Amino acid sequence: MAEQKTEPMVQLLGADGAFAPTAAAEEFVPYFDKLTEADWKKFYRDMVVIRRFDAEAINLQRQGQLALWVPSHGQEGAQVGSAYGAAMHDHVFPAYREHAIAMIRGLDMVDLIKQFKGLSHGGWDFRNPELHNLHIYTLVIGSQALHATGYAMGIAFDGKYATGNRDKDEAVIVYFGDGATSQGDVSEAFVFAASYQTPQVFFIQNNHWAISVPVSVQARVPLYRRGEGFGIPGTQVDGNDVFASYAVTAKLMDDARSGRGPALIEAHTYRIGAHTSSDDPTKYRNESELDEWIAKDPISRLEAFLRDKGAENSFFEGVTEEAADFAADVRKRTLELTGLDPMQLFEKAYTEPHPRMREQSQWLAQYEASFGDDGGLA
Ligand SMILES: Cc1ncc(C[n+]2csc(CCOP(=O)(O)OP(=O)(O)O)c2C)c(N)n1
Ligand SMILES: [Mg+2]
Numbered sequence: 001m002a003e004q005k006t007e008p009m010v011q012l013l014g015a016d017g018a019f020a021p022t023a024a025a026e027e028f029v030p031y032f033d034k035l036t037e038a039d040w041k042k043f044y045r046d047m048v049v050i051r052r053f054d055a056e057a058i059n060l061q062r063q064g065q066l067a068l069w070v071p072s073h074g075q076e077g078a079q080v081g082s083a084y085g086a087a088m089h090d091h092v093f094p095a096y097r098e099h100a101i102a103m104i105r106g107l108d109m110v111d112l113i114k115q116f117k118g119l120s121h122g123g124w125d126f127r128n129p130e131l132h133n134l135h136i137y138t139l140v141i142g143s144q145a146l147h148a149t150g151y152a153m154g155i156a157f158d159g160k161y162a163t164g165n166r167d168k169d170e171a172v173i174v175y176f177g178d179g180a181t182s183q184g185d186v187s188e189a190f191v192f193a194a195s196y197q198t199p200q201v202f203f204i205q206n207n208h209w210a211i212s213v214p215v216s217v218q219a220r221v222p223l224y225r226r227g228e229g230f231g232i233p234g235t236q237v238d239g240n241d242v243f244a245s246y247a248v249t250a251k252l253m254d255d256a257r258s259g260r261g262p263a264l265i266e267a268h269t270y271r272i273g274a275h276t277s278s279d280d281p282t283k284y285r286n287e288s289e290l291d292e293w294i295a296k297d298p299i300s301r302l303e304a305f306l307r308d309k310g311a312e313n314s315f316f317e318g319v320t321e322e323a324a325d326f327a328a329d330v331r332k333r334t335l336e337l338t339g340l341d342p343m344q345l346f347e348k349a350y351t352e353p354h355p356r357m358r359e360q361s362q363w364l365a366q367y368e369a370s371f372g373d374d375g376g377l378a
Contacts, residue, residue, distance in 0.1 A: 009268070010248050011238040015296050017304025024236075028247035031085075035246070037309070043084070043242045044306060045319050047076035047299050050100040052323035053109060056331055057099075057116070061277045065334055066116045072099045074272035077298025078205050078239030080104065082267070085249025086173045086201075087166075089133065090257075091155075093148040093174040096137040097205075101175070105134040110333045112137075119340050121348065141176075142183030145202065148174035149189040152198035152262075161199040162259030171256040172200040173249070179210020181226055182218050190230035193262040201252050202227065202264040205239060207271040212284040224266035232262050239267030240298040270296075342368065 008024035012032055021029055054072050061069040072079065079100035086092060094101055102112050107124055115123035115137060122136035129135070138144040152172040155161050161169045180186055181204060193200055204223050208215050219226070224234035237248045245267055252263040270293035274281050303316065346361040 009236050009238055010244050011241050012243040012247065013238075013241045013301050013305055015301065017301040017308065019305065025244060025247070028244070028251055031247035031250045032243050035243070039084075040302070040306060040309075041311070041315065043080050043246070044299070044302050045322065046080045046100060046104060047242065047302065048319045049323045049326050050076055050080070050103055051299065052327045053103070053330060054099060056327035057113065058273070058277065060113075060331065060334055061116070066113065066277075067118050068116055069277045070097050070116075071271070071273035071276075072097050074293065074297070075205055075207060075239070075269045076100055077242040077301075078203075078245050078267040078269045081239075081242040081245025081247075082173065082175075082203055082249040082265075085246045086171075086253050087257075089168070090170055090253060091129070091133045091135070091148075091151055091172045093135040093144040093151070093172065094137055095141075095144060095176050095180065096139050097177075098137075098175050102132075102134060105132040107132055107134060109330055110337070113330065113334050114337065117334070117337060119337060120344065142180035142185040145174050145176055145180070145183075145186045145189035146192075148172050148200060149193045149196075149198055152200040153192065153196050155199055156196055161257055164258070166254070166257065169257040170199065171253050172198070173203055173253060174200065175203045175205060177210060178204060178206040178208065178215040178223060179213060179218060180204075181223055182210075187230075190227055190232055190262075194227075194231040197259075197261040199256040199259065200262045201249065201256055202232070202262065203249065204264065204266045205269055206266050207269050208289075209271055209275070209281075209285065211275045211279060212281075214285075222266070224264065226266075227262075227264040232264050234264040234266060236266050236268070239269035240293075240296045240301065242298055242302055269298075 009022055010025045010028055011022045012019060012025055014020045051073060057066065057069045058071060060066050075097065079098055083101040083104040092101060092105060099112065103109060111124040114120040124136065135144065135147065155170045161171060163169055176186065206215055206223055210218065222236065224236040227234045235248055235252065237244050239245055248265055252265060256263060272293065342364060343361055346357045349357055
């Protein structure tokens with residue numbers, strides 16, 4: 001089996017949290033330099049809050065409140081860094097594990113929970129795409145790469161990029177996993193992105209597993225080189241280094257926005273938990289691999305950096321408390337959620353009223369009415 005090459009890797013923070021840019025990081029350092037201490041602390045806060053939220057969602061699933069949960073534990077560095085690397089007017093296409101990105105785009109996390117409780121089809125109301133500039137979660141592996149490329153082609157056709165106005169020019173970022181790179185949709189998206197020189201970044205979170213299949217099986221050549229043959233340059237980044245993830249994304253999104261064409265980022269990270277709440281990773285991976293990645297944890301690395309810069313205990317305690325409050329609020333409001341309104345099925349299929357939808361919704365309403373309150377036939 002081919003070895004996974006790990007060089008050249010963009011890294012700003014070492015595994016011990018010391019600031020030590022690698023040679024490959026040089027061109028990205030100016031983006032780190034623009035960050036303030038308040039930004040560093042915001043990155044830390046968001047990583048801690050989302051990890052606590054994720055733990056709460058797992059608890060809710062175990063307690064029968066959610067049908068399924070997809071844990072993000074371990075991937076906070078890749079997600080928080082890249083989320084801030086995109087501008088709020090850029091459009092984001094996530095897969096299904098990008099909880100930190102959803103939070104940073106301003107989504108109410110209980111809306112996201114609704115999808116996993118089976119109460120809504122997309123999680124959040126997507127009829128106004130500009131509300132969060134965040135596409136709904138996509139569970140059909142890799143298909144969002146095509147949606148994103150289509151959207152980016154739209155930006156290009158509308159001339160909404162490369163005007164020189166960074167505050168107006170738009171770009172797209174699409175997230176998918178290492179496993180998704182094996183999907184035809186992703187390769188097709190590469191072809192169209194390269195042909196149309198779309199303003200977009202493909203962000204691969206290589207968490208090293210596609211359920212039980214290791215990345216080494218699906219990628220005999222490192223994934224950051226996957227775009228080369230299509231004409232899309234790739235950059236490899238330490239995804240557990242929130243600063244590196246931020247700096248690389250910010251630069252490549254700027255480049256895309258200014259008309260330099262599509263780019264690909266491979267962020268090396270690790271899924272610490274199970275694939276989903278339905279999965280048991282002890283069946284297919286070993287403890288030593290897990291320990292290796294726990295030692296590279298994105299949160300403890302940033303904590304070490306911040307402590308070295310003089311951050312006090314009170315800051316860390318405050319963040320822990322804030323995260324606990326956030327999770328408690330999500331729990332409380334999740335328990336208050338009421339049942340599914342099946343009629344919403346028809347509301348979001350077409351933007352305008354549609355005769356077939358009317359017909360089908362009338363049929364369903366009649367069918368539902370045929371049951372009594374106790375679920376028996378009326
Ligand atoms: C088209 C399609 N095929 C198969 C699946 C089943 N499936 C769900 S997750 C997954 C693995 C995805 O792995 P990866 O892209 O690495 O993302 P990760 O879950 O690791 O974040 C598969 C095969 C699916 N959801 N959609
Ligand atoms: Mg994966």
